[in-house]
Amino acid sequence: MRKTYILIGSVLLIFLSSLAGCTQDKKSPGEIKPLRNKQVKIKDMFGINGFEWDFYENHNNFDSAKYNLIRNFSGFRHFLDWERIEPQKGVYRFNHKPEGGWSYDEIYEHCYRDSITVLVDLQVTPSWLVSTYPENQRQRDLSPVPYGAKRDSPKSYIDIARAGFQLAARYGRNKNIDHKLILVPKEGSAPVVGLGYVKYLESSNEPDKWWRGKDAQQSPEEFAAQLSAFYDGHKGTLGPGIGVKTADPTMMVVMGGIAKPNVEFVKGMVEWCRKHRGLKKDGQVDLCFDVVNYHMYSNDYTGWFAKFRSKGRGVAPETNDMTEIANSFTNYTAAELGDIPVWSTETGYDLSSRSAQRAVAVGSKSKEITQADWILRLALLYARVGLEKVFFYQLYDNNEPGQDDGGPFGFSGLVDKNKRRPAADYIHQVTKLMGDYYYLNTINKDPIVDVYQYGKKRMYVLVVPDESDRKEKYTLDLGAAKKALIYTLQPGKDAMSVKEVTVPGGVLEIEVTETPIFVEAKPQ
Numbered sequence: 001m002r003k004t005y006i007l008i009g010s011v012l013l014i015f016l017s018s019l020a021g022c023t024q025d026k027k028s029p030g031e032i033k034p035l036r037n038k039q040v041k042i043k044d045m046f047g048i049n050g051f052e053w054d055f056y057e058n059h060n061n062f063d064s065a066k067y068n069l070i071r072n073f074s075g076f077r078h079f080l081d082w083e084r085i086e087p088q089k090g091v092y093r094f095n096h097k098p099e100g101g102w103s104y105d106e107i108y109e110h111c112y113r114d115s116i117t118v119l120v121d122l123q124v125t126p127s128w129l130v131s132t133y134p135e136n137q138r139q140r141d142l143s144p145v146p147y148g149a150k151r152d153s154p155k156s157y158i159d160i161a162r163a164g165f166q167l168a169a170r171y172g173r174n175k176n177i178d179h180k181l182i183l184v185p186k187e188g189s190a191p192v193v194g195l196g197y198v199k200y201l202e203s204s205n206e207p208d209k210w211w212r213g214k215d216a217q218q219s220p221e222e223f224a225a226q227l228s229a230f231y232d233g234h235k236g237t238l239g240p241g242i243g244v245k246t247a248d249p250t251m252m253v254v255m256g257g258i259a260k261p262n263v264e265f266v267k268g269m270v271e272w273c274r275k276h277r278g279l280k281k282d283g284q285v286d287l288c289f290d291v292v293n294y295h296m297y298s299n300d301y302t303g304w305f306a307k308f309r310s311k312g313r314g315v316a317p318e319t320n321d322m323t324e325i326a327n328s329f330t331n332y333t334a335a336e337l338g339d340i341p342v343w344s345t346e347t348g349y350d351l352s353s354r355s356a357q358r359a360v361a362v363g364s365k366s367k368e369i370t371q372a373d374w375i376l377r378l379a380l381l382y383a384r385v386g387l388e389k390v391f392f393y394q395l396y397d398n399n400e401p402g403q404d405d406g407g408p409f410g411f412s413g414l415v416d417k418n419k420r421r422p423a424a425d426y427i428h429q430v431t432k433l434m435g436d437y438y439y440l441n442t443i444n445k446d447p448i449v450d451v452y453q454y455g456k457k458r459m460y461v462l463v464v465p466d467e468s469d470r471k472e473k474y475t476l477d478l479g480a481a482k483k484a485l486i487y488t489l490q491p492g493k494d495a496m497s498v499k500e501v502t503v504p505g506g507v508l509e510i511e512v513t514e515t516p517i518f519v520e521a522k523p524q
Helices: 004-027 065-071 104-113 156-171 220-236 263-276 322-336 368-384 420-433
Strands: 047-050 076-079 117-123 200-203 254-255 292-295 342-346 389-392 438-445 446-453 457-463 472-477 483-488 497-502 507-512 517-520
Touching: 047 342, 076 104, 076 389, 104 117, 117 156, 156 200, 156 220, 156 389, 200 220, 220 254, 220 263, 220 342, 254 292, 263 322, 322 342, 322 368, 368 389, 368 420, 368 438, 368 446, 368 457, 420 517, 497 507, 507 517
Parallel strands: 047 076, 047 389, 076 117, 117 200, 200 254, 292 342, 342 389
Antiparallel strands: 438 446, 446 457, 457 517, 472 507, 483 497, 483 517
């Protein structure tokens, strides 16, 4: 009988020891380590794409109501058609207000004063350059070189590189620029320089545009040649007044966002730089860009890279290979390029029932609410994998109501006339609650539980990564907290609703849905 007691006691001791071991292994909230060195703020995931007329009313007066909608976003990627600043070769203009047009000075100054990051995307080959091509080859999306020019030579891109210089001279921070190099005739001998409104310039948009034909599509080597000219006049060899860095060394050059999100394109550019620009003193390749940039829409019409079965519509961002593709870029830049930033300057969802990237109604949610859910979750995904800025496509719809041509981008707007759509409501509310919080780590995968931090404060963001109206229970350990604040998104409102709850033993039992929910321990 005594042996039985010893056996039972031994088993009990082993069982209790295993429980103790489990308790010791359990992570308290205070032990969560940063996933990476970079501190990506959630508000930096909330940029928007748009045009100069988005700031103006019909009579070309600055529109405060429209601008208030733009202020919901932390960044503005400006689609700037090259011809609007250089209507004739070598003749520039930036302020069209005297003739009843827009003023880029006015737009950028407003954004600068309100801490909205401006990314100027110089795009669309001007007509005076297009006219060098035979009539049957002319189109707006031609590569920015004269007809017959050698497309892998930086010298062939001297025109767009000169435009980069003029933009950087005016909107960069360098005031000590030789005025003889400024080509703005209307300003005479006293041109405007060094306004300091813009920090980022992007050269071209989707240079790999295969759908436009060989005269529009560039190889990695050809685009690297363009950027080398645009960046610093191919290391200063193209003469004075050529290249962004020539005007302002502090200006950042963003590579044009590639349409096919394949890191091999960037690798090809890097190898071109290694061969034609060499190495810097620290042994790194002398790159001709400061930011890597790609585009990806979470839909299933792009079967050339995706690994999921087509549904003919947009899909929730966590349900395809967006994470894998993003990691391919961030892992490569971290390992090979000195960890330079990776951005995505176009992504989003459409609301047309005919669009290949449309958001769909899920459960009791309308397509507008699903668009809001998926856009916010896309921002969270990109912060999670280490992208540093995201710009959604776009501010307003391209099409007027009822004019649905079945294209993928007709109704992608996040605002509608003079009010926010739910997606912009969510962005506004998250920015208001925790815009300066940075991503720390993820402590659970399904439901996803992300941890954000600001000083000593932490916010937990919980969401089910699905598109089937799935709900999950989750137990969140809040350490020594006695109470928690639960924040819930509200379409049509300026702020989230908040509920205070008691957390016995610092443990919160919570239901998580496909709409992100936000939790913080209430300060003692």
